[in-house]
Amino acid sequence: MKLTVWTYEGPPHVGAMRVVTGMKDVHFVLHAPQGDTYADLLFTMIERRGHRPPVTYTTFQARDLGSDTAELFKDAAKDAYERFKPAAMLVGASCTAELIQDDPGGLATTLGLPCPVLPLELPSYMRRENWGASETFYRLVRGLAGPYAPAPGEARAERRPGPPRCNLLGASALGFRHRDDVKEITRLLARMGIEVAVSAPMGSGPQDIARLGEADFNVVLYPEIAEEAARWLEKAFGQPRTTIVPIGVSATRDFIEEAARLAGVDPAPALEDGDLRLPWWSRSVDSNYLTGKRVFVFGDGTHAAAAARIAVEEMGFELVGLGAYNREFARPVREAAARYGVEALISDDYLEVEAAIEAAAPELVLGTQMERHIAKRLGIGCAVISAPVHVEDFPARYAPQMGFEGANVIFDTWVHPLVMGLEEHLLGMFREDFEFGHDAGPSHLGAHGAPRAAPAAAASEIMHELMPAAPARPAGDQPETADAVWREDALAELKKIPFFVRGKARRNAEVYAAECGAEVITLETLYDAKAHFGR
Amino acid sequence: MTLACAPDTAIAAPGAKRDVLRERGQREVFCGLTGIVWLHRKIQDAFFLIVGSRTCAHLMQSAAGVMIFAEPRFATAIIEERDLAGMADANDELDRVAAQVLARRPDIKMLFLVGSCPSEVIKMDLSRAAERLNAAHDGVRVLAYSGSGIETTFTEGEDTCLEALVPELPAEDPDAPASLLVVGALADVVEDQFARLFDMLGVGPVRFLPARNASGLPPVGPNTRYLLAQPFLGRTGAALEGRGAKRIAAPFPLGARGTEAWLRAAADAWGVDRERFETVVAAPRARAAKALARHREALSGCSVFFFPDSQLEIPLARFLHEELDARLIEVGTPYLHRGHLDCELPRLPADVLLSEGQHVDSQLDRCRAARPDLTMCGLGLANPLEAEGLSTKWAIELVFTPIQGFEQAGDLAELFTRPLRRRDVLRVS
Numbered sequence: 001m002k003l004t005v006w007t008y009e010g011p012p013h014v015g016a017m018r019v020v021t022g023m024k025d026v027h028f029v030l031h032a033p034q035g036d037t038y039a040d041l042l043f044t045m046i047e048r049r050g051h052r053p054p055v056t057y058t059t060f061q062a063r064d065l066g067s068d069t070a071e072l073f074k075d076a077a078k079d080a081y082e083r084f085k086p087a088a089m090l091v092g093a094s095c096t097a098e099l100i101q102d103d104p105g106g107l108a109t110t111l112g113l114p115c116p117v118l119p120l121e122l123p124s125y126m127r128r129e130n131w132g133a134s135e136t137f138y139r140l141v142r143g144l145a146g147p148y149a150p151a152p153g154e155a156r157a158e159r160r161p162g163p164p165r166c167n168l169l170g171a172s173a174l175g176f177r178h179r180d181d182v183k184e185i186t187r188l189l190a191r192m193g194i195e196v197a198v199s200a201p202m203g204s205g206p207q208d209i210a211r212l213g214e215a216d217f218n219v220v221l222y223p224e225i226a227e228e229a230a231r232w233l234e235k236a237f238g239q240p241r242t243t244i245v246p247i248g249v250s251a252t253r254d255f256i257e258e259a260a261r262l263a264g265v266d267p268a269p270a271l272e273d274g275d276l277r278l279p280w281w282s283r284s285v286d287s288n289y290l291t292g293k294r295v296f297v298f299g300d301g302t303h304a305a306a307a308a309r310i311a312v313e314e315m316g317f318e319l320v321g322l323g324a325y326n327r328e329f330a331r332p333v334r335e336a337a338a339r340y341g342v343e344a345l346i347s348d349d350y351l352e353v354e355a356a357i358e359a360a361a362p363e364l365v366l367g368t369q370m371e372r373h374i375a376k377r378l379g380i381g382c383a384v385i386s387a388p389v390h391v392e393d394f395p396a397r398y399a400p401q402m403g404f405e406g407a408n409v410i411f412d413t414w415v416h417p418l419v420m421g422l423e424e425h426l427l428g429m430f431r432e433d434f435e436f437g438h439d440a441g442p443s444h445l446g447a448h449g450a451p452r453a454a455p456a457a458a459a460s461e462i463m464h465e466l467m468p469a470a471p472a473r474p475a476g477d478q479p480e481t482a483d484a485v486w487r488e489d490a491l492a493e494l495k496k497i498p499f500f501v502r503g504k505a506r507r508n509a510e511v512y513a514a515e516c517g518a519e520v521i522t523l524e525t526l527y528d529a530k531a532h533f534g535r
Numbered sequence: 536m537t538l539a540c541a542p543d544t545a546i547a548a549p550g551a552k553r554d555v556l557r558e559r560g561q562r563e564v565f566c567g568l569t570g571i572v573w574l575h576r577k578i579q580d581a582f583f584l585i586v587g588s589r590t591c592a593h594l595m596q597s598a599a600g601v602m603i604f605a606e607p608r609f610a611t612a613i614i615e616e617r618d619l620a621g622m623a624d625a626n627d628e629l630d631r632v633a634a635q636v637l638a639r640r641p642d643i644k645m646l647f648l649v650g651s652c653p654s655e656v657i658k659m660d661l662s663r664a665a666e667r668l669n670a671a672h673d674g675v676r677v678l679a680y681s682g683s684g685i686e687t688t689f690t691e692g693e694d695t696c697l698e699a700l701v702p703e704l705p706a707e708d709p710d711a712p713a714s715l716l717v718v719g720a721l722a723d724v725v726e727d728q729f730a731r732l733f734d735m736l737g738v739g740p741v742r743f744l745p746a747r748n749a750s751g752l753p754p755v756g757p758n759t760r761y762l763l764a765q766p767f768l769g770r771t772g773a774a775l776e777g778r779g780a781k782r783i784a785a786p787f788p789l790g791a792r793g794t795e796a797w798l799r800a801a802a803d804a805w806g807v808d809r810e811r812f813e814t815v816v817a818a819p820r821a822r823a824a825k826a827l828a829r830h831r832e833a834l835s836g837c838s839v840f841f842f843p844d845s846q847l848e849i850p851l852a853r854f855l856h857e858e859l860d861a862r863l864i865e866v867g868t869p870y871l872h873r874g875h876l877d878c879e880l881p882r883l884p885a886d887v888l889l890s891e892g893q894h895v896d897s898q899l900d901r902c903r904a905a906r907p908d909l910t911m912c913g914l915g916l917a918n919p920l921e922a923e924g925l926s927t928k929w930a931i932e933l934v935f936t937p938i939q940g941f942e943q944a945g946d947l948a949e950l951f952t953r954p955l956r957r958r959d960v961l962r963v964s
Contacts, residue, residue: 001586001612001628003635010593033652035566035684038594040915050922052915059562062655062685076561083896095588096652096685099619124588125616 008325008348008368008388012122013094014039015132019140019225020090021053021173022202026140027086029077031069031097031104034059046391047174056080058097070102074111077104081113088144088206089113090136092120116206118143130224130300130326133172137201141229144209149236156238164263165195165215167239170226171202176303176387178202180400181221185246188256188403189219191270194263201225213237217262221245221402223302224329247306249278249314249407276404278411282315293418296321296362298345298353298371299386301329303401305336307366307385310410312340321360323347325368350374361504364418369393381417385410487522494526508533553880553889555871560894563915564844564869565931566684567692568651569598573935574696575608577720580644580749583609584636585682586629586659587651608643610636614653625659626667633668637675644674645749647696650681676703676749688869690767690845690934693720697744700752701774704744707756715741715801716753716780718772719765722937723747729764729788729940732798735815738805744771755780762801764788764939766879767846769872786878788939789847789947790854791823796878819941826945827858833952835860840907842916843867843893844930851911851933853882859948863887864905867898909955926954 013030020028021043030036037057043049058076060069077091091104105119118139122132150157168185171178182203186196197215198208212218218230218241230241240262246255253271260267281287295317297307301324311317323345324333330346337344345356354374357365365375365382369390375382384393385401400406486494490509497505505526512529513521568591571583585591592611599607612632618625629648637643646668648661661679668677680699682692697718707714715738717729726743733741742753757779763772766787776782785800786793795816802812839861841848848868855861865888873880883889890898895916902910903923910920910927917927928951938947 001614001618001623001625001632003610003632004589004592004613005607005610006596007589007592009589011589013590014593033566033684034562034564034688035568035594035652036590037561037563037915038565038597040563041913042597044916044918045914048918050918052919057561059560060685062683065656065685079560079896095590096656099653099656123616124590125614125619128589 006350006370008350008370009128009130010039010042011095011124012127012129012132012135013092013124014042015129015134016090016092016120016122016136017043017053017055018129018133018172018174019136019201020055021049022171022175022178023054023200023204025087025205025207026054026090027080027084027088028053028055028090028092029073029080029104029108030055030057030092030094031073031102032057032059032094033096034061036094036096043173046389047394048391049173053173054084054086060097065100069097069100070107073102073104073107077108077113078111081111081115086115086206088116088118088140090118090120090140092122094122095124098122098124116143128326131328133225134228137170137172137225138228138232140201140206140209141212142232144206145212145233146236148210148213159216160214163193163195164217164265165197166259166263167197167212167215167218167233168199169218169220169230169241170222170224171199172222172225173202174387175202175222175225176384176389176393177399177401177406178222180398181402181406183398184400184403184405185219185221188246188252188270189259192256192260192263192265192267193269194259194265213239215239217241217259219259224300224326245302245306246402247303247406248310248410249276249404251306251309252403252407273404276407278314278404278407281408281411287316287415290415290418291316293317293364294320294360294362295364295366296357296360296371297385298323298325298357298365298367300324300326301331301333303386305332308336308340310407311366311414314407315411315414317364320362321345321356323353323356361501361507363501364414366414383414383417485520487520490521490523490526493523505530553883556888556890558890558892558894558897560897562688562869562893563842563895563913564893565598565689565913566594566652567682567687567689567695568594568649568684569689570682570692570696571595571609571649572599573720574693574745577747578645578745578749579747580642581608581647582636582640582643582645583647583649584633585609585611585649585651586654586661587611587614587649588653589613591651591653608640614657619657625657626664629659629664630668630671633664633677634672637672644676646672646675646677647699648677648679649692649696650679650683650686652683652685655681655683655685678703688843690765690847691870693765694768694770697768697771698774700745701755701771701778704752704778705754706778707754707759709756709758711754711756711758712740713758713760713805714754715739715783715805716744716755716759716761716775717741718744718761718763718775719768720745721764721939725937725939725943728942732815732819733801736798736802736805736807736812738801738807760801760804762797763875765847766850766872766875767870769870769875772875782875784878786853786882787847787850789850789944790858791820791827791941791944792857793850793854794823794939794941794944795820800878816941823941823944827948830945830948830952831859833955834909834948836862837908837955838862838864838905839951840864840902840905840910841866841868842895842898842902842910842912842930843869843890844911844913845934846870846872847930847933848911849876849879849883849889852887853879854947855951856884856887857882858944859951861909861951864907865890865898865901867891867893869893909951926958928954 020026043053058072091108108117171182218239220226220230220241233239242258244255244258246252256267256270295311297304304324308322312319319340322337322342325348334344350370365371366385368386368388372382399409509526509529513525617623650661665677665679678699680695755778759780760783761775761780762783783800783804785797788794788797848866852863852866867890871891910925911930914929917929920927937943
């Protein structure tokens with residue numbers, strides 16, 4: 001058993017729902033207890049869909065347990081077919097139904113429904129949401145495109161005349177910016193004369209899946225969902241696939257070269273884009289202060305690895321931490337981490353992520369909604385780069401992450417909290433001013449700062465924060481330099497340091513004092529430590 | 536023994552037994568685990584440990600929204616493959632996780648082990664686990680109850696939780712004077728208002744279940760009269776009867792008239808005279824009436840459709856009908872407790888369709904055919920119905936917002952009128 005407050009990923013059947021909810025003309029019958037319909041609201045509320053997900057739940061209750069549940073499943077599947085008349089149906093079990101061992105695939109087969117029925121095995125106690133999405137898409141592709149695959153060993157059919165064509169694979173419901181990424185990459189490919197045959201699973205139906213084999217190659221937009229299916233298509237239809245995810249300027253250019261090579265076209269028309277502004281924005285003198293900003297990156301493997309490259313090579317940040325929650329895609333993250341000299345954190349435990357962020361003391365966190373809240377708690381700026389995300393990250397406006405417009409979006413999104421940080425710094429310069437006093441706290445980030453109405457309480461709280469040996473601090477939370485004592489003038493100076501590096505400065509001074517055997521931290525010690533640790 | 540309904544001029548003569556449409560099929564409802572979201576705010580030193588799957592943790596995350604980041608006093612012990620395969624003794628694992636929770640949160644005085652569908656299907660005995668943990672941990676009371684979807688629907692999770700608390704209540708001295716126990720979690724502000732009103736009426740001593748602290752559990756005994764503040768407490772009511780307490784029959788304290796009838800039921804049981812009652816309730820009743828007047832204009836004649844969700848549907852429908860002149864089409868409830876609704880049902884108009892249970896697709900067909908002005912439903916249905924041009928009010932808000940009592944009557948009405956007002960102000964399509 002594992003103690004969990006929140007989870008980066010849902011169970012695998014939620015992944016299956018993400019695949020079918022993006023599609024047309026399919027229906028998913030899920031053997032699940034009453035209550036599992038909560039997952040519907042992820043789609044109707046967070047993604048704001050105006051339709052119910054195409055999912056029928058058996059919603060069995062305690063009184064149904066026993067042989068009755070199998071009948072319940074059959075009735076639900078029959079009714080769902082009659083009502084929705086889908087072109088293909090998927091059947092599967094959620095975690096509880098997995099335990100009662102009715103076999104949805106077998107039961108559905110006995111019904112003899114007049115459409116293809118694809119059974120899903122979703123091992124809920126071992127796997128998670130992304131795996132469920134990947135597996136579901138793979139089963140769909142095998143089940144619906146499989147019958148059209150040439151026999152093994154046969155040469156690939158002569159390609160049809162006309163422009164080169166590819167499939168875009170991986171976009172799903174509840175995907176972070178999937179809607180706009182598809183649009184952006186479709187446009188980018190069009191500039192090289194490459195047509196998109198099918199974009200799947202989002203936006204496609206069973207008939208589209210059936211003709212995936214007709215395209216010349218596959219673009220894997222989100223490896224978490226599409227890699228498995230693309231590998232199989234490569235084997236079955238001899239379709240090569242792209243390996244570079246076009247997030248960031250350089251990655252987009254690499255992707256263009258790769259796609260052009262697979263399509264046999266000239267990449268030049270796509271490589272230059274008059275609307276691409278990130279490179280100039282990043283070179284403009286206003287961005288000078290971004291240099292060497294310490295950034296911590298966490299998310300799904302694909303987005304985290306892409307963000308690390310952008311952060312270092314395109315924004316000029318210093319990468320101080322990199323990690324991912326989905327173990328299946330740890331490899332690209334480990335590689336990126338090695339490239340930029342940090343150790344990869346592969347974990348789905350937010351407490352571990354929080355500890356790593358605290359230890360790295362970054363000035364900017366790039367992560368999921370969990371990191372957004374961690375950063376808020378720590379008073380650090382943060383931008384969201386990966387699912388899981390909340391409703392505000394399914395925006396009304398055009399907001400891709402991929403391609404050149406995606407790079408523009410990323411520049412704005414990441415710099416925004418730092419500009420806020422700069423504002424805070426400026427405010428800090430006026431901190432003797434009562435309106436901007438230390439007790440006012442970092443307003444935009446709503447962190448520890450206590451309201452001005454209670455200056456005495458706030459001051460004592462700050463003393464506790466700054467004086468680790470103070471008794472009010474919970475045991476176990478004390479740095480090893482607990483015996484360090486701060487001279488008042490040093491403490492006053494410490495308060496002048498902007499809040500987002502203050503903790504780091506405090507720790508450095510204490511470590512330095514401990515190393516030198518100094519019992520009291522003076523103004524002198526503070527500046528000696530600054531020189532000692534200065535980057 | 537149950538006291539008869541308090542006399543009220545608004546109550547129609549109890550007619551013949553009502554027909555109720557009972558349906559089976561897909562149910563678009565939450566499971567009882569969701570109750571933890573408000574219960575853990577109410578009982579301030581309790582921790583709720585769900586024994587379940589990743590789905591349970593994901594549900595709590597989705598239901599609790601932003602609250603999940605505020606170091607909440609609930610968590611899930613996720614059952615893993617090795618627990619199922621017998622590679623690890625699930626009981627040992629549970630003991631380990633419980634100890635982990637208690638070590639991290641030394642301020643916790645009561646630990647609830649909450650059963651889920653997976654833990655119940657594999658027949659983990661959480662009651663025995665609770666006994667074991669009680670012996671192992673001093674100073675913490677460990678209890679077990681079920682919040683599983685196979686056993687409970689949404690608010691029934693509060694019912695099973697309070698039912699588990701009833702045996703823990705200290706026994707009231709048999710010679711003690713009659714006491715009033717108000718049952719059902721209420722927002723603190725509402726609880727305080729009711730405590731003041733009962734005090735002014737001279738009804739008491741008054742205690743509340745759940746109490747705000749695990750150490751402050753109210754006593755119960757044959758001299759206890761209990762008054763339900765929530766309609767979904769069937770099992771808790773039965774458990775209290777088992778300890779000798781007697782129910783005061785009343786409608787639920789929603790709206791001005793509901794609140795007045797609820798208070799009067801208690802006042803009558805205490806023999807409070809009419810004059811005193813009038814003196815106490817006149818001012819807040821007048822305030823509530825004033826607050827309701829402007830909403831009546833908006834809702835009068837509007838047709839309303841309830842999907843099942845919380846068992847609050849029938850009292851809410853009564854309020855909409857009696858006090859706001861809305862026209863009821865269908866009132867769906869996940870479970871209909873005829874005994875506890877004895878003072879509510881006669882107040883509903885004869886032509887409304889009552890339905891219990893759900894076949895969501897058939898119910899959606901009925902809803903679409905009726906095209907109500909306002910539809911009360913869950914978040915999974917609300918946006919899809921809005922996209923079809925139907926105005927909706929998402930039901931879960933009615934459980935999280937303070938809606939009971941005189942002072943909240945206007946706020947309660949506002950919850951229903953806001954979607955209609957919004958429909959009218961938007962000039963974009």
